Amino acid sequence: MLPLAHGIGGRQDLPIPFAAALTGAVLALVLSFAGLGMLWTEPRLAGALRYARPVARWLQDLGGAPAWRWSVRIAGLLGAAYFCLGLLFGPDRAANPTAGVLYVLFWVGLIPLSLLFGPVWRALNPLRTLHLLACAALRRDPRRGVRPLPEGLGYRPAAAGLFAFTWLELVAPERATLPVIGAWLAAYSVAMLAGAVLFGSGWFDKGDAFEAYSDLIGRLAPIGRNPDGTLTWRNPLDGMAGLAPAPGLTGLVVVLLGSTMYDSVSNAPFWVRFVQESGTPAVIPGTTGLVVVIAAVLAAYLGATALAGRWGGAAPGRTAGELAHSIVPIAVGYLVAHYFTLLVLEGQRTVSLLSDPLVIGADWLGTGGWTVSAAGLSPAAVAMFQVTVIVVGHVMGTVLAHDRALALFPRRTAVPGQIPLLLLMVAYTVTGLLLLFAA
Amino acid sequence: MKRFAARIRSLAAATLLGAALLGSAACGGTDAAAPAPAGAQQAKEIAVTIKDRKVTPPPGRIEVAKGQTVRITVTSDVADQAHVHGYDKAADLRPGTPATVEFVAGQTGLFEVETHEQELQLFQLVVR
Numbered sequence: 001m002l003p004l005a006h007g008i009g010g011r012q013d014l015p016i017p018f019a020a021a022l023t024g025a026v027l028a029l030v031l032s033f034a035g036l037g038m039l040w041t042e043p044r045l046a047g048a049l050r051y052a053r054p055v056a057r058w059l060q061d062l063g064g065a066p067a068w069r070w071s072v073r074i075a076g077l078l079g080a081a082y083f084c085l086g087l088l089f090g091p092d093r094a095a096n097p098t099a100g101v102l103y104v105l106f107w108v109g110l111i112p113l114s115l116l117f118g119p120v121w122r123a124l125n126p127l128r129t130l131h132l133l134a135c136a137a138l139r140r141d142p143r144r145g146v147r148p149l150p151e152g153l154g155y156r157p158a159a160a161g162l163f164a165f166t167w168l169e170l171v172a173p174e175r176a177t178l179p180v181i182g183a184w185l186a187a188y189s190v191a192m193l194a195g196a197v198l199f200g201s202g203w204f205d206k207g208d209a210f211e212a213y214s215d216l217i218g219r220l221a222p223i224g225r226n227p228d229g230t231l232t233w234r235n236p237l238d239g240m241a242g243l244a245p246a247p248g249l250t251g252l253v254v255v256l257l258g259s260t261m262y263d264s265v266s267n268a269p270f271w272v273r274f275v276q277e278s279g280t281p282a283v284i285p286g287t288t289g290l291v292v293v294i295a296a297v298l299a300a301y302l303g304a305t306a307l308a309g310r311w312g313g314a315a316p317g318r319t320a321g322e323l324a325h326s327i328v329p330i331a332v333g334y335l336v337a338h339y340f341t342l343l344v345l346e347g348q349r350t351v352s353l354l355s356d357p358l359v360i361g362a363d364w365l366g367t368g369g370w371t372v373s374a375a376g377l378s379p380a381a382v383a384m385f386q387v388t389v390i391v392v393g394h395v396m397g398t399v400l401a402h403d404r405a406l407a408l409f410p411r412r413t414a415v416p417g418q419i420p421l422l423l424l425m426v427a428y429t430v431t432g433l434l435l436l437f438a439a
Numbered sequence: 440m441k442r443f444a445a446r447i448r449s450l451a452a453a454t455l456l457g458a459a460l461l462g463s464a465a466c467g468g469t470d471a472a473a474p475a476p477a478g479a480q481q482a483k484e485i486a487v488t489i490k491d492r493k494v495t496p497p498p499g500r501i502e503v504a505k506g507q508t509v510r511i512t513v514t515s516d517v518a519d520q521a522h523v524h525g526y527d528k529a530a531d532l533r534p535g536t537p538a539t540v541e542f543v544a545g546q547t548g549l550f551e552v553e554t555h556e557q558e559l560q561l562f563q564l565v566v567r
């Protein structure tokens with residue numbers, strides 16, 4: 001779980017009841033195989049994006065207006081500056097909001113924001129704005145770097161960045177303290193700005209872990225840009241199916257799912273006992289555990305997609321990248337189930353602390369008096385919600401995989417080709433439910 | 440046409456099954472949320488010993504009912520501080536001297552109990 005020594009994550013969710021976990025698992029299994037027989041037989045997702053209904057004129061104009069874009073960028077800069085106040089000048093104590101802002105409001109808060117509005121971090125990213133401003137001052141085109149962005153790079157830098165962040169969040173010693181957070185963010189900012197100078201602002205699209213994270217989740221938003229740039233209302237499934245395969249995409253998706261699963265595993269009593277009795281510093285079993293869980297998720301994925309490719313008769317080596325988008329809703333469902341109450345409860349606490357980032361007794365935002373309210377969060381309601389989002393994510397993943405399988409595989413072999421994919425998704429979903437039940 | 444009808448039938452069957460399953464889960468959930476009879480239980484006594492960084496009994500989960508009084512006694516071989524997260528109850532530990540924290544578990548959830556200096560998890564308190 002999150003860094004406890006500094007008071008983050010004081011209360012955690014109860015394990016879900018066994019009946020709820022079982023129900024979710026059976027539903028996932030039944031709906032997957034029912035879907036295989038009943039869904040459409042010609043690929044129909046993503047293509048519809050071209051014809052999606054444009055949003056109202058005023059919203060269209062607002063979204064495209066330079067004044068609006070600059071307001072959002074400046075909001076991102078101001079937010080980052082306010083965050084740095086606590087990070088650089090606040091005392092290193094539990095009353096400092098920095099760790100809560102980074103691990104709860106930013107990392108977890110980006111999930112609902114992206115689910116509603118799309119790739120919001122791309123618009124807010126203060127590093128992108130800094131690069132843009134520096135280029136404007138030097139009268140250079142921000143899109144042009146020292147050299148062109150290599151085609152083969154794809155999402156690999158973002159996958160590496162996401163791994164580095166999840167390692168910081170879940171494993172790094174003293175990860176809630178200011179020097180550790182500050183050092184990590186400084187190194188990350190330098191790496192991102194160097195990438196932008198070298199390859200131009202296009203580097204941020206797939207190189208910045210948080211932009212890629214927000215973009216992956218934002219594919220599920222009901223609003224998005226169609227290929228010609230028009231803002232449209234769309235089916236989230238079309239949005240997700242529009243995620244084009246690129247090198248490193250599989251890695252990015254697998255790190256997202258695997259790291260969250262590791263967070264659950266590391267909370268299980270057997271793991272705590274193992275780490276404490278191993279006698280080694282916790283960072284060694286922690287890092288090993290994180291790598292092993294991600295590797296297991298990856299191995300399952302590569303094995304199942306290779307088998308699907310063989311049974312389905314697809315061109316060798318294509319299935320893994322082409323199907324990566326179908327794992328995203330499963331990962332997002334699990335993320336939401338895992339982090340929902342943390343965001344609600346610790347989010348309130350962090351907003352209250354944010355009013356006094358220097359811990360001098362100030363109340364700059366007027367939220368200093370907030371007390372954490374668990375309004376309506378009964379254990380039964382939370383468990384029900386967790387199982388529901390996991391099953392919804394699973395069903396969306398199944399539908400996406402089905403649709404893509406129809407495009408990848410010849411008709412004759414499309415059904416056998418989907419069997420390994422269904423089993424993979426059921427395995428991910430059941431593992432997720434088991435972790436919520438047991439860990 | 441026939442095939443279409445068969446599909447509709449199996450779709451309806453799957454939906455019914457799903458609804459039935461969801462219903463059963465909802466019922467299971469309601470039972471779990473029923474409030475514990477206040478004051479009916481005795482206080483839960485939990486004793487933990489720390490020696491050479493080894494926690495006895497080994498870290499696990501201890502369940503108590505919401506509203507129950509919890510009394511935790513920790514004996515450590517080095518000076519440290521024991522802390523119950525979420526409830527924010529702490530006790531200073533002096534070498535060899537048992538220290539006790541007592542509180543009413545009024546909030547449901549899972550709470551880690553640990554020491555701050557040696558950073559050992561003693562157990563997880565599960566309040567239902």
